[in-house]
Amino acid sequence: MGRPVAFITGARRGIGKAISVSLAKKGFDLYLSDKVIDDDARQTREIVQSLGARVEFKELDISDLSCHGPAFEDACRRFGKVDCLVNNAGIGAPSRGDMLEVSEENFDQLIAVNLKGAFFLTQQAGRYFSKFPKQDHPRSIVNVSSISAISASITRAEYCISKSAIPMSTKLFALRLAEYDVAVFEVRPGIIRTDMTQGVTALYDxxxxxxxxPIKRWGEPEDVGRVVAGLASGDFEFSTGSVFYADGGMHIQRL
Incomplete structure (x- = not known):
């Protein structure tokens, strides 16, 4: 039986790096991508290779839809298949401020990466899965969203809006791809210690x-990585369309 293969976006650091490490520990080979290949990317590649994974790390801007097809074809050519797509790449609001002052440029940029890029890369994966039957491993798509998909933050309105459509996208693709034995999930992180949250450490502290x-600590990227690895491994394939939280219980409504 061959090793499963995962295609991960935004893999060079933070949550993407932790997902890559967790999947390598689960026995996956990895097609990793990010907007730039730098020292962080090279370090991530070295770590997953040390865990026994075959790995390719490619430059990919998911907001450029013309790159999606060639990237997926390249992954299949190098590894022979793709079993799991992890839509992790995302950007935060360029700055926090009054939502009455959000610019069209910032809004469009967040939608292009966080929503449009993920949607159309998932479409590319869906077309691939529809043409080729499942081989020897479960197949899945995992969308990494944010607690901001349901929690409003008026100082980051464009970010919240870009994430709020991920839950519906997950449900829609779960319905569409079920006939091809593809499970689709959303992982919803809470307050996670990453470069994106570094500038607001005091606020979140x-x-x-x-x-x-309820759990009074920062979430770590590894908390998210372990959830994604469990989903990609097929442990929850009957739960397609579901949301899995990695937020310390932040989503629980309380009186």
Whole structure:
């Protein structure tokens, strides 16, 4: 039986890096991508290789839809197949501020990466899965969204909007791809310690201390990586279309 293959976007650091490591530990070979290949990307590649994974790391801007087809074809050519797509690549709001002042440029950029790019790369994966039957491993698509998909933050309106459509996209693709034995999931992280949250550490330290989540600590990228690895491994394929939280219970409504 061959090793399963995962295609991961936004893999060079943070949550993407942790997902890559978790999948390597599960026995996956990895086709990793990010907008740039730098020292962070090279370090991630070295780590997953040390865990026994075959790995390719390619430059990919998911907001450029013309790159999606060639990238997927390249992954299949190098590894012979793709069993799992992890839509992890994403960007935060360029700055926090009054939503009455959000620019069209910033809005379009967030939609292009966080929503449009993920949707059309998933479409590319779906077309591939529809043409080729499942081989020897479960097949899945995992969308990494954010607690901001359901929690409104008026200082990051464009970011919240870009993430809020991921839940519906997950459900739609789960329905469309079920006939091809492809499970589709959403993983919804909470407050995770990454470069994206580094600039607001003091704010989140205070919110965590005040009990914004029942588990009073920062989430780590590895908390998300382990969830994704479990989903990609086929442990929850009957739960297609579901949301899996990695937020310390932040989503739980309380009185």
């Amino acid at each position: 205070e919110l965590i201390a005040q009990g914004i989540s």
